[in-house]
Amino acid sequence: MGNTSSLLTQYDIEEVQQYCNHTFSQQEIVALYGRFCQLDRNGGGFVSADEFMSLPEFAVNPLSKRLLRMVNGLNFKEFVGFLSNFSPRASLQQKIEFIFKIYDVDCHGRVTFDNMLDIMRDLTGQYISEQQRQQVLTLVLEDAGYTKDSSLVLSDFMKILGNSGLKMEVEIPVD
Amino acid sequence: MGCVNGALNCNNVSNNSSSRSRVETVSPAKNKSSRISHNLSLSSILTNNNPVQQPSSTSKMNTRDLKSSSELDLDRPNPEDYLPTGSIPEPHPKLRLSDLLDISLALTEAAGAIVDDSFTRCFKSNPPEPWNWNVYLFPLWCCGVVIRYGILFPVRVLVLTIGWIIFLSCYIPVHFLLKGNEKLRKKLERCLVELICSFFVASWTGVVKYHGPRPSRRPHQVFVANHTSMIDFIILEQMTAFAVIMQKHPGWVGLLQSTILESVGCIWFNRTESKDREIVAKKLRAHVQGADNNPLLIFPEGTCVNNHYTVMFKKGAFELGCTVCPIAIKYNKIFVDAFWNSRKQSFSMHLLQLMTSWAVVCDVWYLEPQTLRPGETPIEFAERVRDIIAARAGLKKVPWDGYLKYSRPSPKFTERK
Numbered sequence: 001m002g003n004t005s006s007l008l009t010q011y012d013i014e015e016v017q018q019y020c021n022h023t024f025s026q027q028e029i030v031a032l033y034g035r036f037c038q039l040d041r042n043g044g045g046f047v048s049a050d051e052f053m054s055l056p057e058f059a060v061n062p063l064s065k066r067l068l069r070m071v072n073g074l075n076f077k078e079f080v081g082f083l084s085n086f087s088p089r090a091s092l093q094q095k096i097e098f099i100f101k102i103y104d105v106d107c108h109g110r111v112t113f114d115n116m117l118d119i120m121r122d123l124t125g126q127y128i129s130e131q132q133r134q135q136v137l138t139l140v141l142e143d144a145g146y147t148k149d150s151s152l153v154l155s156d157f158m159k160i161l162g163n164s165g166l167k168m169e170v171e172i173p174v175d
Numbered sequence: 176m177g178c179v180n181g182a183l184n185c186n187n188v189s190n191n192s193s194s195r196s197r198v199e200t201v202s203p204a205k206n207k208s209s210r211i212s213h214n215l216s217l218s219s220i221l222t223n224n225n226p227v228q229q230p231s232s233t234s235k236m237n238t239r240d241l242k243s244s245s246e247l248d249l250d251r252p253n254p255e256d257y258l259p260t261g262s263i264p265e266p267h268p269k270l271r272l273s274d275l276l277d278i279s280l281a282l283t284e285a286a287g288a289i290v291d292d293s294f295t296r297c298f299k300s301n302p303p304e305p306w307n308w309n310v311y312l313f314p315l316w317c318c319g320v321v322i323r324y325g326i327l328f329p330v331r332v333l334v335l336t337i338g339w340i341i342f343l344s345c346y347i348p349v350h351f352l353l354k355g356n357e358k359l360r361k362k363l364e365r366c367l368v369e370l371i372c373s374f375f376v377a378s379w380t381g382v383v384k385y386h387g388p389r390p391s392r393r394p395h396q397v398f399v400a401n402h403t404s405m406i407d408f409i410i411l412e413q414m415t416a417f418a419v420i421m422q423k424h425p426g427w428v429g430l431l432q433s434t435i436l437e438s439v440g441c442i443w444f445n446r447t448e449s450k451d452r453e454i455v456a457k458k459l460r461a462h463v464q465g466a467d468n469n470p471l472l473i474f475p476e477g478t479c480v481n482n483h484y485t486v487m488f489k490k491g492a493f494e495l496g497c498t499v500c501p502i503a504i505k506y507n508k509i510f511v512d513a514f515w516n517s518r519k520q521s522f523s524m525h526l527l528q529l530m531t532s533w534a535v536v537c538d539v540w541y542l543e544p545q546t547l548r549p550g551e552t553p554i555e556f557a558e559r560v561r562d563i564i565a566a567r568a569g570l571k572k573v574p575w576d577g578y579l580k581y582s583r584p585s586p587k588f589t590e591r592k
Contacts, residue, residue, distance in 0.1 A: 099278060102282070119278060120275070123278065160273045163273075164271075164277060170290055172290055173290070
């Protein structure tokens with residue numbers, strides 16, 4: 001990590017910091033650059049899906065495929081932008097917006113019953129049947145005042161998750 | 176579940192008893208995924224002492240979790256509890272939409288893995304910090320380089336060449352002429368192999384300190400050690416002629432393997448062939464039965480690790496029904512980093528690096544022989560021995576299979592998460 005920071009100038013660091021709305025300190029950005037270079041083994045300037053999947057901890061995560069779609073082929077600036085959603089300095093709103101984007105794969109601005117079912121399936125796998133999953137989701141939706149056919153928008157998500165004490169933070173190891 | 180991510184507390188393992196009991200009963204066809212599943216059940220056993228729980232107590236625990244911070248297992252709430260099946264006696268708070276939608280835990284884990292993962296850390300080679308940045312330090316360093324490359328290196332090459340000449344001139348006659356007299360031939364070959372290894376160690380100015388009782392030649396015992404580089408084998412072989420099990424390498428190393436090392440009884444395997452495992456297991460078993468064979472040395476990690484961590488041990492060595500004698504090896508990085516990063520350099524380059532540095536300093540501890548305790552599975556046994564070796568050599572343990580360097584984790588592992 002020591003020799004990679006020499007390729008990153010002060011201007012670059014500030015530009016990246018600006019891009020991620022100051023959610024990371026300059027030290028953290030330097031540390032992330034070291035990590036980015038470590039992940040980007042063929043030196044292409046971006047980390048490919050293959051390189052992400054070579055991290056076993058990432059590969060066994062049930063949501064890895066969805067994240068891969070978002071994180072594949074990002075250059076360093078976008079990489080930091082992606083991770084800025086996990087910074088302790090990021091607002092709750094930003095995090096909920098990120099979660100919304102994970103659900104809303106088609107980028108329609110709406111999360112449908114099927115979207116939610118897909119994520120449930122990723123997380124629970126074969127341990128409950130499809131029918132049970134649908135039942136649970138329908139019941140829970142109705143409980144919260146929605147129906148099976150309603151699609152949720154960002155403001156709904158804000159309302160639902162806003163008070164749940166959401167914590168989504170990752171600490172960047174700084175040498 | 177791998178619980179090494181510093182951001183999460185190890186004790187918050189999924190307490191879905193239904194999933195865990197299914198882990199115990201599912202027996203995948205592939206040996207590798209069974210190993211991973213064993214490792215998984217092992218880490219769950221290590222972190223949580225109640226592997227199988229009654230469903231009712233799980234739902235109780237689950238509800239407690241639902242009430243407490245969302246850092247716990249909320250992305251896997253147990254929907255079975257919520258279904259109106261009528262079989263769950265206890266009442267519990269309702270599953271809310273926020274709980275169902277909150278996938279922050281899985282996302283945090285994934286992002287944590289992107290930022291820093293324990294597996295990559297195992298194979299990171301940390302070169303010693305350069306110290307030659309100063310006006311007076313730089314010329315000193317230059318002198319050092321001149322001495323190392325100009326004087327030490329040729330001397331070492333000379334020493335090594337002399338060693339090889341002596342070795343070959345004794346070995347070839349012994350090998351061919353004493354074909355009748357097996358016992359004497361084996362004894363002489365053993366001594367000669369020990370000799371050439373000493374020459375090797377001298378050629379890098381190896382300063383090796385051995386602690387503990389020297390290995391004895393008894394049947395039904397197996398030696399296991401942590402693995403940092405191929406030179407581990409040479410360092411150990413210098414003291415006692417072991418029969419080692421190694422990956423077949425190409426090039427001049429392979430040549431050495433097939434000729435000289437064959438005589439000490441070494442066994443080869445090929446990582447890429449899956450059927451190979453049974454054949455090798457049979458060979459191992461046959462070897463330990465033979466009283467006259469050299470003691471068997473196995474590196475259960477299966478791959479070179481950077482001497483700060485240990486990866487999961489493969490259970491093969493621990494299933495042979497023998498006493499296992501652990502050996503811990505720790506290199507001192509003061510002059511050179513002995514970790515062979517097989518992705519970055521070939522073995523020849525690695526040797527060259529060693530021969531042009533001041534010295535290779537390491538400690539070898541021969542530890543107390545261990546046997547399988549009653550009621551202990553081979554995997555638990557392997558973990559126990561790994562604990563002993565890691566404690567002695569000051570290494571950190573990591574719950575990943577070393578072979579993940581070459582392939583992806585099986586999807587079954589993801590399913591279990």
